[in-house]
Amino acid sequence: HELVEAAEALAGQFKARYILIEDASSGTSLGELIKPKFPGRVQMVKPVLSKELRLFEQTFKFHQGRVFFPRVGPWLRVFLEELRCFPEGEFSDQVDSMTQ
Secondary structure, three states: OHHHHHHHHHHHHOOOOOEEEEOOOHHHHHHHHHHHHOOOOEEEEOOOOOHHHHHHHHHHHHHOOOOOOOOOOOOHHHHHHHHHHOOOOOOOHHHHHHHO
16 A cells, blocks of 8 residues: 555656556556556566666666766665665665666
8 A cells, every 4th residue: 555655646647648566576566556647657677687788788878977966865875775785685675676
């Protein structure tokens, strides 16, 4: 219930045109529960590659300077640390979402 409320609140807060949800584990049921509230906007994503390979496929964008981060943000330090430590770090959800 909390996950559904959080997804709906974030989609509303950021006026999401599309809501991408990983079609695995709790994401599968989350997608089914929020689809009626956001018709045509929920897209289920079924990853084919591992988290590591998905990030590897995107590294050229980093090297070309096509990835931008804000200079400040309450979440930025934690996110960049997760990215720096990936895949050996304790967490990987944000990096995984970024590669989707």
